[in-house]
Amino acid sequence: MIAVACAMVLDAALGEPKWLWDRLPHPAVLMGRAIGWADGRLNNRTYVTGVAVVAVLVWAMICLGAALMAVPGVWVEVIVGAVMLAQRSLVDHVRAVADALRISLGDGRGAVAMIVGRDVSGMDSPAVARAAIESAAENFSDGVIAPLFWFVVAGLPGLLVYKVVNTADSMIGYRTERHEKFGWAAARLDDVLNWVPARLTAGLIRTVAATRAPWRAIRRDAGLHRSPNAGWPEAAMAPALGVALSGPRSYEGTIEDFPWVHGLGRRDAGVADIEAACALLWRAWAVALAAVVAIALVV
Template sequence: MTLALVLLCALMLDAVLGEPKWLWSRLPHPAVLMGRLIGWLDRTFNTGPAKRAKGTLCLIFAVGCAVITGLVLSALGPLAEVIIAAILLAQRSLSDHVAAVAKGLRRSLPEGRAAVAMIVSRDTSDMDPSQTARAAIESAAENMSDGVIAPAFWFLIGGLPAMLAYKMINTADSMIGYRTPRHHAFGWAAARMDDLVNILPARLTALLIANAAWQWDGAAIRADARLHKSPNAGWPEAAMARALGIALAGPRAYDGTLQDFPWVNEAGRKVLSADDIDASLSILWKAWGMMFTLCVVLAILS
């Protein structure tokens, strides 16, 4: 089987089954195992001098482990590749978590806040309905890139070894890639590498979202994307903001401190509701369908 055909099957399997609770309540998810490795490296080597060098070597070691694991699993055959690739994709899981925010918000504001707290790191206790919906939509757009398009992109480039390497880098960035006193030096390599491996997938995600909504304005999306603190996350968020005609980002609180982030598509509508979350999910599934179609084309051509 070609890589495109394997990915095609994996996309379908993930879309249908997602992440079965009965399985992952009994076994550690691969992302959990990656997190444990990164956590151990952090606790063991993030001490003393030369933290940047140590962090870089630790990242190389972790990515090397991921590549070797990918090579071993690939040797088990196409069926194993399909199953592992499906596990590493997150379209169904992302959709379910974001939909839960809309469902909770329709019941009550506290339920909406509780649901969105499961998928964002910002403070949620004082969010109003618009802020709750906005956080869910931003998470949907960004995680479409990190959790679906980027893993799929790297699988097409280099199969399971490349896909697992990407997931390891992304996990490392989410754990240690912060400009905090503890991780500013040790997590430097993880943060920079995550920026690098997401350059193309983030822009591909923006393209898919924009085309799914027939709202492509490349110059406007590019300008809004540059307002984001991340060189990549702003692209899918900017595309989603334009697709829905809403404003995303803006002020939000972290650890009790309000941070005045600029608005993405500032002229867009700022009063949001659960209906806007539903609309964002519709666009994400259309974008997924475009990625699926691309894999069909590649499978036929190869």
């Protein structure tokens, strides 16, 4: 468990060093290549093949994680854990949107396009800020708390399984003609693996917020989201900042009329709100680190 805490601190200190990943492929990139190969070669648009691909990926990560944990010492566990966590890089990317938005709306749109998948060309400044804050909340769950949770629960095998399933969901877990059946297993398993972490993330954000919404309000607003899990961190972040999140947005030229989360909040989110969200993420991360250290001392 001390290795988990050390991995958190190493990730927070170094993030994703550009000099390293310019020379070597990031493990998540290698996972993506394997999933892309399977999608290109094995996707016959059936549930059975999709389930088989996910099963092989999960088994491979369990074996790899077990082999890495068998190496004497804790440094392999610390380094792999730090590589797979994303606290520093997440905050850096979100804060870059605030820095860009200070320069111009165009710069803000360009920066937020790096972290969201929606259309950015028609966004005004509040829409850019909301998108950055939503990405901060969701990715704190997916990129920090969920991998950390499975790292604590099941060591490197748990961490690697989570990362490969989450990567697969982001690549093939869509309800399109090509992926509705082939990506079904990846999407459903990702939902299962994120169920507890998403709610833990909401609890962490609520714990460190100056303004704490009632848990019943967070639960209600989380249910407005199209995902069974992604709505939880957003529903906690919105009242913590006093802003409304989600709402209508454009994907591939089509306006999707999503409901507002914390609809009574301000809709004029700005740079200060992005900075406040980043500060919340660091405070929530500190509480998570303290919890890991406490567990290490007990066990």
